[in-house]
Amino acid sequence: xxxxKFNELKTWFHNYVGSFYTDDSFIQLNVILKEEHSIRVCENxxxxxxxxxxxxxxxxxxxxxxxxxxxxxFKQISKYRTFKDSDSExxxxxxxxxxxxxxxxxxxxxxxxxxILLAVVNHNRFRIKGxxxxxxxxxxxxxxxxxxxxxxxxxxxxxxxxxxxxxPALELGLPDKAEYSTVIVKELLQNKxxxxxxVKTCNDMNLTRLAWLFDLNFRETFSLVKKHGFIDKLIxxxxxxxEIEALRTHLNEYMD
Numbered sequence: 001x002x003x004x005k006f007n008e009l010k011t012w013f014h015n016y017v018g019s020f021y022t023d024d025s026f027i028q029l030n031v032i033l034k035e036e037h038s039i040r041v042c043e044n045x046x047x048x049x050x051x052x053x054x055x056x057x058x059x060x061x062x063x064x065x066x067x068x069x070x071x072x073x074f075k076q077i078s079k080y081r082t083f084k085d086s087d088s089e090x091x092x093x094x095x096x097x098x099x100x101x102x103x104x105x106x107x108x109x110x111x112x113x114x115x116i117l118l119a120v121v122n123h124n125r126f127r128i129k130g131x132x133x134x135x136x137x138x139x140x141x142x143x144x145x146x147x148x149x150x151x152x153x154x155x156x157x158x159x160x161x162x163x164x165x166x167x168p169a170l171e172l173g174l175p176d177k178a179e180y181s182t183v184i185v186k187e188l189l190q191n192k193x194x195x196x197x198x199v200k201t202c203n204d205m206n207l208t209r210l211a212w213l214f215d216l217n218f219r220e221t222f223s224l225v226k227k228h229g230f231i232d233k234l235i236x237x238x239x240x241x242x243e244i245e246a247l248r249t250h251l252n253e254y255m256d
Contacts, residue, residue, distance in 0.1 A: 005065055016074070016102070019190050041147050045062045045066035045142060052116070062146075064116060071098050072098055074089050076094055090124075114136070115139050118140060119143050123144055127193075154170070159237050174202050179203065187252055189255065210247075222255055232252070
């Protein structure tokens with residue numbers, strides 16, 4: 001993978017996404033949201049790849065995976081009007097189907113095609129699956145970190161503007177109430193990636209996102225989480241009480 005091939009894929013990406021532009025304001029809002037998200041994930045992947053001193057080939061491979069990781073989201077939101085995989089299709093699996101159907105990876109070496117597809121299909125799993133070789137595992141971990149960094153940003157921006165610019169697609173049909181699951185809090189205090197089985201409210205969803213801290217893989221990712229204050233900002237979206245304050249302390253100590 002080199003810069004020229006990456007730029008060709010980037011041109012294809014924007015043309016493909018543009019085919020989903022519509023007068024339907026809900027669909028258009030979310031198509032653009034995921035288009036911009038994908039570009040920012042590329043930037044995150046670039047920072048992580050550079051910090052790991054990856055060679056030029058793997059640097060642009062990491063950016064390619066980041067660009068394409070959510071390619072299934074556009075068909076998902078257009079067809080089902082939701083980003084909730086359980087109410088539609090697993091967007092990572094759908095993304096692999098799109099990439100194969102479009103044939104846009106066909107000019108790449110078979111090894112790189114395989115790495116891209118395996119990284120895409122693993123980017124949203126609870127845990128990475130499969131007996132991946134060292135290089136593929138590196139890229140699977142890198143896209144997971146790069147993606148999480150931007151989802152933190154997207155969630156916080158949505159929280160701050162949801163009254164002026166509501167977007168139900170980001171709330172996955174969950175009620176925006178003050179309640180939260182103490183079970184999820186206990187899991188976080190045990191350094192566990194929280195199970196979604198206890199998610200009943202938007203607060204619960206934000207708690208599970210905080211639990212992503214225990215599934216980050218690179219020092220640069222932690223540095224960026226700290227630089228942008230994502231943990232304290234996400235904690236501030238929750239009800240403020242002694243339990244949540246204890247969680248804030250625990251997460252910041254873990255990060256340090």
